Amino acid sequence: MVPGYHRPAVVKVNLGAIRRNIKNEMKHLATGQKMLAVVKANAYGHGAVEVAKIAIEEGAAGLCVAILDEALQLRHADIVKPILVLGVVSPEYAPIAAANNVSLTIPNLEWLKETEKYLEKEHLQLKVHIGVDSGMGRIGFNEDADFVAANEFLQDNDNFYVEGMFAHFASADSADDTYFKHQVKKFAHMRSLLTVKPQWIHVDNTAASIFDKNIPSDCVRFGIGIYGLNPSSNPSSPDLKSSIPLEPAMSFESELTHVKMIHQGDGVGYGSTFVADQDTIIGTVPVGYADGFIRKFQGFKVKVGDEYCPIVGRICMDQFMVKMPKKMPLGTKVVIISNDPTAPNNIKAAADYVDTIHYEVACLLNDRLPRVYYEK
Incomplete structure (x- = not known):
């Protein structure tokens, strides 16, 4: 790609x-x-x-x-x-x-x-x-x-x-x-x-x-x-203790490209798997399953600004939508997967959510997503 x-x-x-x-x-x-x-x-x-x-x-x-x-x-x-x-x-x-x-x-x-x-x-x-x-x-x-x-x-x-x-x-x-x-x-x-x-x-x-x-x-x-990932990581069992420190190196980030209010009865995404029961603020993130972020992540919470927001509706090929507690500016940072192992959206948490291993989550993120390197 x-x-x-x-x-x-x-x-x-x-x-x-x-x-x-x-x-x-x-x-x-x-x-x-x-x-x-x-x-x-x-x-x-x-x-x-x-x-x-x-x-x-x-x-x-x-x-x-x-x-x-x-x-x-x-x-x-x-x-x-x-x-x-x-x-x-x-x-x-x-x-x-x-x-x-x-x-x-x-x-x-x-x-x-x-x-x-x-x-x-x-x-x-x-x-x-x-x-x-x-x-x-x-x-x-x-x-x-x-x-x-x-x-x-x-x-x-x-x-x-x-x-x-x-x-x-x-x-x-x-x-x-x-x-x-x-x-x-x-x-x-x-x-x-x-x-x-x-x-x-x-x-x-x-x-x-x-x-x-x-x-x-x-x-x-x-x-x-x-x-920086523990090879024993499995949805069905706790990690074994590593004899060396491991520091995750990868994060997956985007930003809000669209924000709007939807109303009671309005659906989100293909098949309208989410339907608002009241006025709801929806943000759009320009990432989808064509990037390797698969549809099973529907419901997973990503960090939008300082808030953890659930993905609502089916993930599209090129975009997904989040339910937000308040309006946020366009361009607000979205951390989809964090390299902080204590964050609720770390790569192991993401893998557990879709019942797989972090190897697969990392490898699925394809080359349509540019890699940005830094040393810290």
């Missing part, structure tokens, strides 16, 4: 908060452990290039993304640190990754064999990380025979440089560690079958690190923690 630079609606990102979150995790790392900063999905909606540069300044050894294009975006921004693509990249694009010094994940033996053909044709060597499915059920090796065969295939194979081996925890953010321990055991078993020698073996994610799971891991893939 085209960014709306001529509309009063922005996502503000405090790079100072991001810097402090990274500093706190760097201090928390075990001796010799490194950080891989996860900046996939436009750094969880915060801005990949800007966050990556802060992470590198603060000592991150490398970066992780989800798709090859995200890695190329960072390379085009003159970022030279190691970059790992965590998802599956089609073998035909492996030469592009190799030419840009981008590491790819090996999901299975078939991928390795097919990728080799493209690399040989271009006379290129590709850096790879062996993906292990220790219980997430997504990608990677979960059978001993296939894993051993892949190791044999990679042994003395000049088309590949084995930079790493990794897995991802499904429940490191849960108070119940039963399945977490199952995954740890599975990964340790697969590690015992290794015959190639990766530079980095990494399994720690934000949750495993800040909840002190104490798992051997050369690197911590630090993701949601960069943005």
Whole structure:
């Protein structure tokens, strides 16, 4: 989408908060452990290039993304640190990754064999990380025979440089560690079958690190923690206590573009799901579900000036309406999502309201909303 630079609606990102979150995790790392900063999905909606540069300044050894294009975006921004693509990249694009010094994940033996053909044709060597499915059920090796065969295939194979081996925890953010321990055991078993020698073996994610799971891991893939958010955040359970301070970096702000009085019997929005029972002051905010602020937020209270006002009527594609206790001037600031974790419209409260997690709320805010960066 085209960014709306001529509309009063922005996502503000405090790079100072991001810097402090990274500093706190760097201090928390075990001796010799490194950080891989996860900046996939436009750094969880915060801005990949800007966050990556802060992470590198603060000592991150490398970066992780989800798709090859995200890695190329960072390379085009003159970022030279190691970059790992965590998802599956089609073998035909492996030469592009190799030419840009981008590491790819090996999901299975078939991928390795097919990728080799493209690399040989271009006379290129590709850096790879062996993906292990220790219980997430997504990608990677979960059978001993296939894993051993892949190791044999990679042994003395000049088309590949084995930079790493990794897995991802499904429940490191849960108070119940039963399945977490199952995954740890599975990964340790697969590690015992290794015959190639990766530079980095990494399994720690934000949750495993800040909840002190104490798992051997050369690197911590630090993701949601960069943005000051607790990975255990869930509508159905309280957050687990983090061993490092976390400072939310994102706020979502707009302003009133229209204010009017409606009267008894007047409806608001599609389907008239709100009908005034008396004279009511309605304000309009120029943000809608096309920006990633979904219709389920109807009823959520946003801060208009100094007042918390409920969203009334269905959220439209490009606008939503609020019920206000008094008339306020056009241009009055509207904080839709606050970066103050104690505010009633903080990102966890917003996620709880629509029965999801803050990861999703942040990632949904798309590029029609310009990012405004400041350091405080």
